[in-house]
Amino acid sequence: MAVTGTQVSPQTYLRSLSRWHPIEIIFWLSTLLPFWLFPTYLSLASQISVAALFALSLDLILGYAGIVSLGHAAFFGIGAYSAGLFSKFVWGEPFSGLIVGAAAAALLGFASSFIIARFRHLTLIMITLGLGLLLAEAANSASWLTGGSDGLQGVAIWPLFGIFKFDIYGTTSYAYSLAVLFVIFLMARRLIHSSFGLALRGIRENFVRMPAIGAPSREHIRKIYTIAAAMAGIAGAVIAQTTQTVSLETLDFQRSADVLVMLVLGGAGRLYGGLVGAAIFLIARDQLSGIAPQFWYFWIGILLVAVVMFLPNGILGGLSALLARWRTR
Amino acid sequence: MTPDVFTSKDAIALATHGLTKSFGQLVVARDIELSLPVGARYALIGPNGAGKTTLINLMTGMLAPNAGRIFLGDEDITTLEPQNRVRRGLARTFQINTLFAGLNPLEAVTLAVCERRGIAAKFWQNIAVHKEAIEEAYSILVKLKLGDCAYQPTRELPYGRQRLLEIALALATRPKVLLLDEPAAGVPQEESGDIFEVVAGLSDDLTLLFIEHDMHVVFRFATHIIVLVGGAIFTQGTPAEIAADPGVREVYLGTRKHD
Numbered sequence: 038m039a040v041t042g043t044q045v046s047p048q049t050y051l052r053s054l055s056r057w058h059p060i061e062i063i064f065w066l067s068t069l070l071p072f073w074l075f076p077t078y079l080s081l082a083s084q085i086s087v088a089a090l091f092a093l094s095l096d097l098i099l100g101y102a103g104i105v106s107l108g109h110a111a112f113f114g115i116g117a118y119s120a121g122l123f124s125k126f127v128w129g130e131p132f133s134g135l136i137v138g139a140a141a142a143a144l145l146g147f148a149s150s151f152i153i154a155r156f157r158h159l160t161l162i163m164i165t166l167g168l169g170l171l172l173a174e175a176a177n178s179a180s181w182l183t184g185g186s187d188g189l190q191g192v193a194i195w196p197l198f199g200i201f202k203f204d205i206y207g208t209t210s211y212a213y214s215l216a217v218l219f220v221i222f223l224m225a226r227r228l229i230h231s232s233f234g235l236a237l238r239g240i241r242e243n244f245v246r247m248p249a250i251g252a253p254s255r256e257h258i259r260k261i262y263t264i265a266a267a268m269a270g271i272a273g274a275v276i277a278q279t280t281q282t283v284s285l286e287t288l289d290f291q292r293s294a295d296v297l298v299m300l301v302l303g304g305a306g307r308l309y310g311g312l313v314g315a316a317i318f319l320i321a322r323d324q325l326s327g328i329a330p331q332f333w334y335f336w337i338g339i340l341l342v343a344v345v346m347f348l349p350n351g352i353l354g355g356l357s358a359l360l361a362r363w364r365t366r
Numbered sequence: 367m368t369p370d371v372f373t374s375k376d377a378i379a380l381a382t383h384g385l386t387k388s389f390g391q392l393v394v395a396r397d398i399e400l401s402l403p404v405g406a407r408y409a410l411i412g413p414n415g416a417g418k419t420t421l422i423n424l425m426t427g428m429l430a431p432n433a434g435r436i437f438l439g440d441e442d443i444t445t446l447e448p449q450n451r452v453r454r455g456l457a458r459t460f461q462i463n464t465l466f467a468g469l470n471p472l473e474a475v476t477l478a479v480c481e482r483r484g485i486a487a488k489f490w491q492n493i494a495v496h497k498e499a500i501e502e503a504y505s506i507l508v509k510l511k512l513g514d515c516a517y518q519p520t521r522e523l524p525y526g527r528q529r530l531l532e533i534a535l536a537l538a539t540r541p542k543v544l545l546l547d548e549p550a551a552g553v554p555q556e557e558s559g560d561i562f563e564v565v566a567g568l569s570d571d572l573t574l575l576f577i578e579h580d581m582h583v584v585f586r587f588a589t590h591i592i593v594l595v596g597g598a599i600f601t602q603g604t605p606a607e608i609a610a611d612p613g614v615r616e617v618y619l620g621t622r623k624h625d
Contacts, residue, residue: 047516048501231488236477238468238469243466245464246465249452249458249460250477252486260487260489
């Protein structure tokens with residue numbers, strides 16, 4: 038909760054900015070509800086957790102550092118493929134697969150960050166888009182390794198802790214993906230409330246001023262880009278492990294576009310935006326495609342246009358503005 | 367760079383040699399020779415378009431010169447990136463507010479202090495852990511009379527306060543040389559004195575160069591004046607010398623209303 042007066046010390050004030058809000062606790066408790074309320078929707082809930090994690094990783098670069106990417110699926114896909122291949126050929130234990138997925142994506146992220154950090158705006162969007170397409174096509178042509186358009190088959194994941202099997206009911210899948218999401222979320226939350234998080238907001242708020250306060254913006258961008266890539270890689274690894282297959286769609290441009298839509302719908306730069314956006318997007322897809330499978334993007338399109346026109350800070354931004362107005366009454 | 371370069375009174379804090387910059391046919395800086403002694407209070411004056419801001423951009427590395435060299439103390443900084451010049455003690459403010467609109471003054475200045483202390487990249491610790499950095503930031507704000515609005519978003523601050531925050535951000539880098547680009551630009555005349563009182567109150571070790579149009583302010587605060595015309599140094603000297611220079615009156619003072 039923000040303290041507005043100057044009666045508290047600056048240190049206490051800054052600490053208060055990272056205090057847990059009751060709504061946050063309610064939010065996380067409610068993520069447990071599907072286990073009891075919607076037991077038949079656990080695999081959807083699991084997909085939402087993965088998408089939420091993916092959107093969260095995009096939020097760190099887009100919402101905090103202001104780096105627009107249309108190729109973020111590259112890291113999701115590389116995480117998925119490397120975790121899938123690792124479990125197929127080396128070792129099926131799930132947590133080691135996560136680490137492999139994160140490491141592979143981080144490596145790719147770090148390598149490409151040297152290009153990313155040099156550009157901004159449209160150039161940057163085109164570069165991320167190009168790199169994403171490049172990787173998708175590479176995975177397609179390396180079908181001896183990736184299985185090409187048939188997808189990677191034979192991903193064998195061992196039971197979680199040697200006990201809980203990833204079965205068709207999705208209980209293990211959801212528990213696992215939710216736990217991973219929560220742990221990574223805690224790390225992201227710590228990050229944005231750190232001095233580094235402040236530097237990222239500085240980059241977003243005024244890129245020109247940063248060098249004038251002695252800040253190495255490019256170094257910061259390289260670092261956050263690598264971290265976000267690792268997070269996206271973990272999201273990809275989770276999808277590979279819980280669905281026990283990896284398809285080319287994990288690298289698809291559509292996935293990069295979808296995650297951007299989720300984040301913008303929910304509200305970028307607010308940590309929970311990607312989470313809420315992912316839930317809205319995937320629940321809408323699930324419900325709407327039941328009615329008319331071909332047309333469901335039509336409704337997403339309308340929703341997206343409406344949100345960016347009337348709620349420039351996304352659905353969460355709109356809600357918090359509403360809350361603030363209600364409070365001052 | 368030896369530290370005593372910046373403490374001995376007759377040492378040179380900042381110097382340029384043959385600094386030249388042109389955009390195509392347009393020469394915006396022509397063979398600029400400057401040397402600012404430690405602790406000096408220099409004013410840079412000249413008609414609009416004389417290249418005053420360009421000179422600051424060249425010295426801080428936001429523009430690359432076509433020719434010439436820039437020295438901070440003994441060190442040649444001509445090819446250093448802007449942030450690395452700041453880290454060595456060359457800071458600036460902007461004529462048009464260049465602030466972090468969504469951060470509050472405490473966050474913005476704390477960020478600058480963290481960058482200087484080399485702890486800004488620590489992403490695993492809560493910002494509140496860095497007590498000393500936060501307190502240093504707050505003390506800078508208090509010194510610039512921004513203590514009571516430290517927690518207010520920058521975009522909501524009155525304009526005059528934002529001008530002071532410009533200076534606060536520069537001070538957070540602990541500069542040895544501070545270049546102020548019209549610190550009171552856009553501030554009503556009765557308030558601009560307050561800003562220059564703050565500037566005048568800065569440490570004696572700090573070397574200052576400021577661009578200013580108001581001649582009262584210039585003659586009151588500067589120990590030395592540089593007159594820039596058409597990208598070249600027209601003349602320079604003490605306020606008394608400049609005031610007596612008929613050439614300056616003609617090209618500059620004479621063209622402005624001045625009472």
